[in-house]
Amino acid sequence: MLDKLEDFKRDYFCGELTENNIGDEVRLLGWADSVRDHGGVIFINLRDKEGIVQIVIDPSKSPEKAYEKAKKVRSEYVLAVRGRVNRRPAGTENPKLKTGNIEVAVEELRILNTCDILPFPIEDNINVHEEVRLKYRYLDIRRPQMLKNLILRHEVYQATREYLAGHGFLEVETPMLTKSTPEGARDFLVPSRLEHGKFYALPQSPQLFKQILMVAGIERYFQIVKCFRDEDLRKDRQPEFTQIDFEMSFVDEEDVIAVSEGLVHYLFKKILGIEISLPIKRMSYEEAINRYGTDKPDLRYGLELKDLTDLAKEVEFKVFRSVADSGGLVKGINIKGGSKLSRKEIDDLTEYAQKFGAKGMAWIKINEDGSFQSPIVKFFSDQQMQQIKNIMEGENGDLLIFIADTPEITHRVLGFLRKHIAEKLDLIPEGKWEFVWIVDFPLLEWDEEENRLVA
Incomplete structure (x- = not known):
């Protein structure tokens, strides 16, 4: 028989208690994060959304009824506690605990709910398949x-509304069921019950509606909005996502940039206490692609792309030369200290590159004595090897x-390789932020699947 919650009201959240509460009688509600029996004295870490506090049930001090119940408590039991x-x-x-200098001596303990054996422990860094996590x-x-992620998201939403409202923006909701319009991805369609054979489309973004609002004279609009795009899944892309969307009238590019980086500065300062230097540096789309292989480069580490296409037109190595002669690119990345990587690790990099469209990956080790080691070294003269070393x-x-292919494939593969190598070799500095505006994007690009130009 489980205890009832009648006549029991929480005084504090567990994580709110401080040394100023010493001597106070408090009532707490939460989950048993962990249970420890130290020679008859039972310690329970009680957890709620604000944190953890240790409660103590000592048979020489706590009522016998409370102690008998405490002996039955297991992880994730739901408890009500009264104590000092x-x-x-x-x-x-x-x-390690915010409440680590205090504890609550239990005078009354109620078990509100029990818990079966869990499919995984309630702790960070668990090695559990994502499907299991989603099921539970x-x-x-x-x-x-x-929980920290959800709280952070909540704080970002609140701070975003504060900042934009303070800059004259009006929050306006826009419809979710819309007419399909040609955009960058396929629409999700919703069949109409009333109009047989007709469909609504879920919005890829509130593009048309925010333009209507500008024409209507709203001038500054924003919303935190769900967007839906029926496209292939990637690590940073899913069918539905949330974006901060705003529109402004009577402005130019500089005004939009000023509001956007001002919002970033405000969020980091208010929520994380980090001061972002303004103005944020800018880089053209062309420079980003040429140097990093992506339009969203991580600038916290090196591994920049180096171009060997001109040299490739002069070498005997047919893989490089044929690509260069046909208008493709030959580019590479210098992995500093990477000669220590084993042949298997290099083969793993090659396999990774092939996932993104590469036909293969060439490589050259510069040994500690300055000699070159690679299956392709024999195709280059001593002078050409020195040129490669200098360019790289x-x-x-x-x-x-090295990757040799069409410009699109070469940049895409090296962009993914660059990020993969940085993660594998732990080259990304913790706690460092380096923002950049990518500007001057091309207006259109060719979509091979759609066989047309798309925005």
């Missing part, structure tokens, strides 16, 4: 990092990797 806040004995403080989403969200800014101990 004490300072922890010297030497038992827990600096209500458990996954209990994990500290997941190679030094002893480096690994040079």
